[in-house]
Amino acid sequence: xxxxxxxxxxxxxxxxxxxxxxxxxxxxxxxxxxxxxxxxxxxxxxxxxxxxxxxxxxxxxxxxxxxxxxxxxxxxxxxxxxxxxxxxxxxxxxxxxxxxxxxxxxxxxxxxxxxxxxxxxxxxxxxxxxxxxxxxxxxxxxxxxxxxxxxxxxxxxxxxxxxxxxxxxxxxxxxxxxxxxxx
Amino acid sequence: xxxxxxxxxxxxxxxxxxxxxxxxxxxxxxxxxxxxxxxxxxxxxxxxxxxxxxxxxxxxxxxxxxxxxxxxxxxxxxxxxxxxxxxxxxxxxxxxxxxxxxxxxxxxxxxxxxxxxxxxxxxxxxxxxxxxxxxxxxxxxxxxxxxxxxxxxxxxxxxxxxxxxxxxxxxxxxxxxxxxxxxxxxxxxxxxxxxxxxxxxxxxxxxxxxxxxxxxxxxxxxxxxxxxxxxxxxxxxxxxxxxxxxxxxxxxxxxxxxxxxxxxxxxxxxxxxxxxxxxxxxxxxxxxxxxxxxxxxxxxxxxxxxxxxxxxxxxxxxxxxxxxxxxxxxxxxxxxxxxxxxxxxxxxxxxxxxxxxxxxxxxxxxxxxxxxxxxxxxxxxxxxxxxxxxxxxxxxxxxxxxxxxxxxxxxxxxxxxxxxxxxxxxxxxxxxxxxxxxxxxxxxxxxxxxxxxxxxxxxxxxxxxxxxxxxxxxxxxxxxxxxxxxxxxxxxxxxxxxxxxxxxxxxxxxxxxxxxxxxxxxxxxxxxxxxxxxxxxxxxxxxxxxxxxxxxxxxxxxxxxxxxxxxxxxxxxxxxxxxxxxxxxxxxxxxxxxxxxxxxxxxxxxxxxxxxxxxxxxxxxxxxxxxxxxxxxxxxxxxxxxxxxxxxxxxxxxxxxxxxxxxxxxxxxxxxxxxxxxxxxxxxxxxxxxxxxxxxxxxxxxxxxxxxxxxxxxxxxxxxxx
Ligand code: SF4
Ligand code: SF4
Numbered sequence: 001x002x003x004x005x006x007x008x009x010x011x012x013x014x015x016x017x018x019x020x021x022x023x024x025x026x027x028x029x030x031x032x033x034x035x036x037x038x039x040x041x042x043x044x045x046x047x048x049x050x051x052x053x054x055x056x057x058x059x060x061x062x063x064x065x066x067x068x069x070x071x072x073x074x075x076x077x078x079x080x081x082x083x084x085x086x087x088x089x090x091x092x093x094x095x096x097x098x099x100x101x102x103x104x105x106x107x108x109x110x111x112x113x114x115x116x117x118x119x120x121x122x123x124x125x126x127x128x129x130x131x132x133x134x135x136x137x138x139x140x141x142x143x144x145x146x147x148x149x150x151x152x153x154x155x156x157x158x159x160x161x162x163x164x165x166x167x168x169x170x171x172x173x174x175x176x177x178x179x180x181x182x183x
Numbered sequence: 184x185x186x187x188x189x190x191x192x193x194x195x196x197x198x199x200x201x202x203x204x205x206x207x208x209x210x211x212x213x214x215x216x217x218x219x220x221x222x223x224x225x226x227x228x229x230x231x232x233x234x235x236x237x238x239x240x241x242x243x244x245x246x247x248x249x250x251x252x253x254x255x256x257x258x259x260x261x262x263x264x265x266x267x268x269x270x271x272x273x274x275x276x277x278x279x280x281x282x283x284x285x286x287x288x289x290x291x292x293x294x295x296x297x298x299x300x301x302x303x304x305x306x307x308x309x310x311x312x313x314x315x316x317x318x319x320x321x322x323x324x325x326x327x328x329x330x331x332x333x334x335x336x337x338x339x340x341x342x343x344x345x346x347x348x349x350x351x352x353x354x355x356x357x358x359x360x361x362x363x364x365x366x367x368x369x370x371x372x373x374x375x376x377x378x379x380x381x382x383x384x385x386x387x388x389x390x391x392x393x394x395x396x397x398x399x400x401x402x403x404x405x406x407x408x409x410x411x412x413x414x415x416x417x418x419x420x421x422x423x424x425x426x427x428x429x430x431x432x433x434x435x436x437x438x439x440x441x442x443x444x445x446x447x448x449x450x451x452x453x454x455x456x457x458x459x460x461x462x463x464x465x466x467x468x469x470x471x472x473x474x475x476x477x478x479x480x481x482x483x484x485x486x487x488x489x490x491x492x493x494x495x496x497x498x499x500x501x502x503x504x505x506x507x508x509x510x511x512x513x514x515x516x517x518x519x520x521x522x523x524x525x526x527x528x529x530x531x532x533x534x535x536x537x538x539x540x541x542x543x544x545x546x547x548x549x550x551x552x553x554x555x556x557x558x559x560x561x562x563x564x565x566x567x568x569x570x571x572x573x574x575x576x577x578x579x580x581x582x583x584x585x586x587x588x589x590x591x592x593x594x595x596x597x598x599x600x601x602x603x604x605x606x607x608x609x610x611x612x613x614x615x616x617x618x619x620x621x622x623x624x625x626x627x628x629x630x631x632x633x634x635x636x637x638x639x640x641x642x643x644x645x646x647x648x649x650x651x652x653x654x655x656x657x658x659x660x661x662x663x664x665x666x667x668x669x670x671x672x673x674x675x676x677x678x679x680x681x682x683x684x685x686x687x688x689x690x691x692x693x694x695x696x697x698x699x700x701x702x703x704x705x706x707x708x709x710x711x712x713x714x715x716x717x718x719x720x721x722x723x724x725x726x727x728x729x730x731x732x733x734x735x736x737x738x739x740x741x742x743x744x745x746x747x748x749x750x751x752x753x754x755x756x757x758x759x760x761x762x763x764x765x766x767x768x769x770x771x772x773x774x775x776x777x778x779x780x781x782x783x784x785x786x787x788x789x790x791x792x793x794x795x796x797x798x799x800x801x802x803x804x805x806x807x808x809x810x811x812x813x814x815x816x817x818x819x820x821x822x823x824x825x826x827x828x829x830x831x832x833x834x835x836x837x838x839x840x841x842x843x844x845x846x847x848x849x850x851x852x853x854x855x856x857x858x859x860x861x862x863x864x865x866x867x868x869x870x871x872x873x874x875x876x877x878x879x880x881x882x883x884x885x886x887x888x889x890x891x892x893x894x895x896x897x898x899x900x901x902x903x904x905x
Contacts (some may be wrong), residue, residue: 013450076465079381079415096451106463109414113407131436138457139432142397145263146460148413153451156407158369160322160340161348163214166369169321170376171407171454 006094006127007179014097017154018167019175021097023124027055030121030178034086035062037117037176043083047071047115049107050088059086075110085115085172089122089152091137092177095130098153099177102141109148118155118172123183185332187521187532187540194543195846201514202846206344211512212854214341216829218506221448222557238441239561241434242497245426246487252395252428253478259398263460265474267398269425273303273535276479280305280387280420281312283475287418289314289384293376295402295409296320297389298336298500299424299479301522302535305387316387317379319408321372328355334516336524337446337502342515376408386412390423391499392438393478396431399459400476401439403452410456417467420475421458425483426496438499445559446501482534495530495567497560504554504564509833510547513850519547526554526564533571538578545572547844549837549851550708552805566751573710589706590714596700596721600644603673607640614639620883632842634849635880638674645676649695652683659692661780663733664726666770668741669701670872678737678872681899682773688904689781693735698725702741707748708838716752720759723749728765733780737773737895739871740838743806746770772803773870773895774812783819788901790821795897796864796889797824798855798878799831800871813870813894820898825862829855834869836877852881859889870894 001009011021024030031051038046046068048059056070063070071078087108091100099120103109112118128134141149156171167173188194201207245252257267270276284292292314294300306327309316318327322339326332328351333339340348349362352371361367388409392401400421402409413419429435443449464472487493505511505525520528521540529548533541545568554564576582592599613621620636645667663686671679679695686693703718722745728734736742746767753759777783795817803809810831817824835841835851855878859867867878867889879891 017450017453074465080377098451104462106414106465109410113410113414131440132433135432135436138436139397142394142399142432142457142459146265146462147263147399147457148459148462149457150410151451151455151457153453153455155453156405157453158321158406159447160320160325160338161343161365161368162210162345163217163338163341164345164365166366169369169373169406169408170319170380170411 001094001129003124003127006129007124007181009094009129010092010097010127010177010179012097013094014154014177017097018157019097019154019177021177021179023181024121024178026180028058030086030119030180031055031059031062033176033178034059034084034119035066035068037119038068038084039066041083041117043068043116045069045071045081046084046086047075047078047082047111048086049073049075049105049111051086073107075107079110079114082111082115083117085111085118087111087118087120089120089177090126091134092122092127093131093134094127096153098151100134101150101152103148103150104146112150112152113171115172117174117176119176119178121178121180123180125183127179185521188543189539191543191546197518198514198844198846201518202850204515207342207515208513210341210344211515215506215512218448222445222503225444225448225450234437234441235559235561238437238559239497241429241437242560243494245429245434246493246496249425249428249484249487252430253425255395256393256398256428259396260460260476261398263398264471265398265460265476268475268477269480270477271480273479273481276303276422276477276481277305277308279477280422281309283418283420284309284312284314284385287385287473289418291379291383292316292385292387293380293383293412293416294318294323295386295388295404295412296323296339297387297422298523299389299422300387301333302481303422303479305422317376319376319380319412320404320406321369324372324376325351332517332522334524335502335505336500342517380411380415383416385418385420386416387420387422388412390421390427391442392435393423393428394432394435395428397459399457401435402456402458403439403442403454404456405453407454410454413456413458415466417464418473418475420477422477422479425478425480426487441559442499442501445503445557486534491570492530492534492567494562495527495534497562498527498531499560501559503557503559507553507557509551509553509835509851510549510847513847519544526568527562530564530567530571533574538575541571542575545575547847549833549835549840551801551833551837553801553833556805569707569710573712576710586709586711589709590711593701593703593706594714594717596698599701603640603644607642607673610639620880631845634845634852634884635877636883637880638876640673641676643676645672645679646695646697648676648680652680653695654683654687654693656690656692658690660690661732662692662694662730663735664694664696664731665735665737666699666702666722666726666741666745667695668736668738668872670876671737675872675875675893678893678895681893681895682735682737684899684902685777685895691781694731696725696727700725702744704740704744704748705838707744708840712752715748719749719752720756723759723762723766726766728762728769731769733771733776734766734769735771735773735776737870737872737893739772739800739803739806740873742770742772743802746807772807772809772812774816775809777898778812778816778819783816785819785821787903788819788821788898789903791901792821792823793866794823794825794864795866795868796827796859796862797830798834798859798867798869798874800869800874801833803870804831816894816898817868820901822897822901825864827862827864828858834874834877836873838873841877852877856881856885856887860887865889866897867891868894868897
């Protein structure tokens with residue numbers, strides 16, 4: 001599959017499970033988007049456990065002017081106050097609209113599980129068509145010990161009461177996927 | 184506590200109570216309809232049969248070497264910092280987990296959904312030991328608060344209405360909850376459970392998979408509670424059935440790909456978590472998660488060696504066999520299962536929870552094959568259910584009187600047929616003249632059986648009519664033998680007479696081998712395997728398959744039993760193999776013969792366009808895999824085919840089932856007839872004399888204008904030169 005087809009499929013399938021999927025041009029846009037969403041949702045805090053130093057400085061600046069607080073690792077000390085989690089995703093599976101996140105780091109786990117809104121960015125080149133094309137990558141991850149690997153497909157959901165779909169039972173209530181084109 | 188009836192009397196009471204629950208029925212009914220559509224959609228464009236076979240083969244290979252896989256898993260997981268245990272029994276598993284809790288100073292525990300923990304009654308054990316345990320899956324939390332067991336393996340609280348849940352939540356939180364607002368209830372759970380997660384010392388999860396190659400656990404969940412359970416507390420214990428072991432990642436991925444699709448029609452669950460060893464965890468003194476993985480044997484290793492039952496261990500707990508089960512749809516999981524529910528529950532209960540729990544529930548199966556057709560790992564569920572029933576009879580060393588009588592009579596064809604003839608004479612005063620039904624049911628039937636009228640035995644069985652109507656063809660194109668089956672021969676010979684009329688003009692030399700007996704399915708249904716085998720041999724001898732081009736059946740149940748059942752029964756009789764192979768090659772249902780062999784055309788029939796609905800017999804559409812031909816034949820024969828909802832859902836007959844469980848049988852029938860009436864058809868057509876009996880009796884009872892006909896009858900009626 002061509003990259004644009006993969007992006008389209010990813011958008012379609014992740015959209016079907018209530019994820020918001022957008023294409024962006026680069027990290028600048030990712031950071032700005034994260035701040036905007038947090039403000040729009042009246043959130044106060046952002047965690048970004050795996051952004052690089054330079055981007056972190058930019059994020060701090062953006063948050064500074066918008067009155068948002070960045071919570072810094074270790075996130076164990078912020079278990080109850082995380083609004084937005086911004087993380088990267090290692091791979092995406094277009095066929096099901098799934099993100100694959102190496103979650104060996106406890107901060108990544110806490111960020112992606114306890115936030116209200118999870119925003120994940122992924123370079124377009126890391127989208128694969130299906131699970132089977134990911135075998136080598138997954139095996140590699142599972143063999144680097146120890147490990148905690150997560151497939152994330154849409155926000156947390158349940159249909160346990162009268163089979164009515166309800167979003168956001170234990171995990172994030174929203175999942176935003178930002179695909180960086182041309183990367 | 185889960186209450187499962189230990190005898191039929193208590194069980195019947197439970198069934199009656201369940202049938203009164205209208206909410207339950209409606210909920211399950213809606214789910215069954217929605218499920219079929221979403222499953223079909225989820226698998227669109229997939230060659231499911233190939234995939235099923237792959238998973239099945241993989242599972243079987245794994246089951247043959249569970250201990251090797253266990254050792255491999257243990258080595259991998261322990262190298263990554265986990266501690267791996269093997270518990271021989273449920274009790275031992277519970278004790279191991281208790282000790283882990285004690286050793287680590289645990290007071291509070293959060294749990295994510297695990298059927299294996301339900302199997303060992305882990306919560307009860309831990310609570311007795313003084314731990315505070317909270318279920319965190321929404322459905323499990325609800326049933327924990329209500330102190331009951333799950334009623335579905337995937338949707339544990341499907342039996343409850345939003346009002347019930349809302350009331351429960353407002354009691355628990357001491358704050359009013361809007362009884363209509365499910366979103367709000369979900370938020371209540373989020374709010375209530377979050378602090379419980381944060382405070383917990385230990386998390387207990389199950390696992391859907393254990394990958395031996397890398398020592399990795401695979402856990403699927405939609406809510407995210409399994410992730411929190413395995414992340415927040417410093418101790419994580421995973422309780423895993425040994426059969427969850429798979430050799431490698433690709434086997435695991437195949438299962439992950441199929442499971443949610445087959446469970447609820449969901450392409451992928453929100454979360455799949457792969458855990459290999461003890462990852463970093465700031466809450467633990469060492470900075471590493473304290474990870475214990477407890478594998479549960481509890482009879483699995485023994486079961487894996489069992490040549491008949493080992494396939495039950497292939498189960499990936501998708502719950503689909505409940506979703507499509509007509510009995511489940513009427514009474515729900517608390518009545519059709521113990522801990523494990525639905526078709527697979529009827530089997531596993533015997534092995535994991537003993538015969539007392541299995542004794543009554545295992546009888547509650549129509550043998551409709553719906554479960555088998557959706558099982559992603561090809562478990563022959565209805566067959567194993569009957570096998571469990573047989574095992575229990577054997578264990579208890581008492582065969583019910585009806586089993587003994589049935590066996591003695593059926594084995595001796597002459598005696599059997601003589602008794603049927605005698606009954607035909609004795610019933611005369613009971614027969615309503617011209618109506619073709621019994622005026623009232625013989626006294627041995629109670630009121631519960633009054634949901635349908637029953638036809639009398641025919642005045643003359645087909646075998647007596649045959650010599651007079653046997654056609655003589657000089658140079659036949661085809662030689663065929665009819666296997667009539669008891670109902671056609673002794674109750675509805677007109678169906679076979681219709682066949683004779685239809686064959687005229689096609690140069691078919693038909694025979695009716697007189698030595699044929701009952702096909703033996705009723706004996707199988709009563710777990711009388713020995714009798715069923717004897718009868719199978721008798722029929723092979725009588726049919727002499729080498730003499731014919733085709734062996735025709737008008738009864739789908741006979742046909743499917745002779746195809747599949749005989750292979751199993753006669754597997755150990757090498758002298759029958761060749762005859763059996765011939766029988767299989769030549770056996771054909773009526774419609775397929777008309778459409779594919781005689782190739783009848785519309786020119787042969789009066790095109791009166793009578794509007795007909797069709798009921799697809801279980802043993803035709805699933806047993807023999809015939810779906811296209813009957814519908815095509817109806818159109819060719821000049822009839823207007825009106826599609827009907829749930830055409831392929833059982834009519835509730837199930838042979839002796841309808842006598843044993845008339846309350847459920849009549850409910851299933853009622854729904855079927857309602858669907859048929861909604862089509863506006865004038866005639867309901869089907870191709871199994873047993874279904875005709877049930878459907879006609881039901882229509883008659885409700886004085887419906889809709890006639891019920893065997894397909895051979897209505898097609899013969901439209902013959903131009905008939
Ligand atoms: S055969 Fe039919 S009645 Fe029996 S368990 Fe399977 S689906 Fe239910
Ligand atoms: S027996 Fe088959 S259909 Fe039933 S739960 Fe197990 S895997 Fe699913």
